[in-house]
Amino acid sequence: SVHNRTRDREQPVAEAGAHQAESPQAAATGAEVIITCVSDTPDVEAVILGEQGIIHGATPGAIVVDMSTISPTATQQIATTLAAKGIHMVDAPVSGGSEGAQKGTLSIMVGGEAEVVETVRPVLAAMGKTITHIGPIGSGQTTKAINQVIAAGTYWAVAEGLALGLKAGLDMDQVVQAVGGGAASSWGLTHRSGNMIANQYPLGFRVRLHQKDLNIALEAARELGVTMPMAAYVEQMETGLIAQGYGDEDISAIARSIRQQSGIDP
Secondary structure: OOOOOOOOHHHHHHHHOOEEEEOHHHHOOOOEEEOOOOOOOHHHHHHOOOOOOOHOOOOOOOEEEEEOOOOHHHHHHHHHHHHHHEEEEEEEEEHHHHHHHHOOOOOEEEEOOOOHHHHHHHHHOOEEEEEEEEOOOOOOHHHHHHHHHHHHHHHHHHHHHHHHHHHOOOHHHHHHHHHHOOOOOHHHHHHHHHHHHOOOOOOOOOHHHHHHHHHHHHHHHHOOOOHHHHHHHHHHHHHHHOOOOOOOOOOHHHHHHHHHHHHOOO
């Protein structure tokens, strides 16, 4: 069964043979494994614990696999509520961009009890190439927060470096080839440098969602007493981009700020 809050998005899956359920509760009824993937913590809470949520349809022994990117603390709280009903939970956020999702090559960061994780591993293998069991429930979300912080730094560094090359009048294809063959190579350089050079940012992963993810990381950092000045700075820049109307562009649009400040664009 499949259910999407935007119902017309169910259609491709329904055409492939899935039953269209009227609610998360209905989708969970009779299912051994239930997968959720929505935008933010309140969305996950509503889909799982809400009035027509999964908790009201799932039976004891069922496993909820949440592939959203949300608060680690909230994940632990949801898991505790489900456990009281005999329902297991695994957190399994992903990385790899829209390309990885389409090709089934995502990296999946998993938190939960080992036996439960092994039960759902074949399901995860249909979507991801690298499936890593990090530890107990919530640890997948903490690892995703780490991923998003590192991605923020990488994209920001690529944007600064490319701005230097553009201002110097270099052949940027040659620059990317040279840098990509050395120690500074990265996923962001390989897959998103073209966006930054052309100043065109077709959607891969929305700025507004990455900004949300950085806030999750910064909240976790505050709870643990970790300082993350770079993440805080990039979050502020992304907040500015959202205010300018660029929130639905790809995360590589953080290059807009550097290009503007460098006089490349008006």
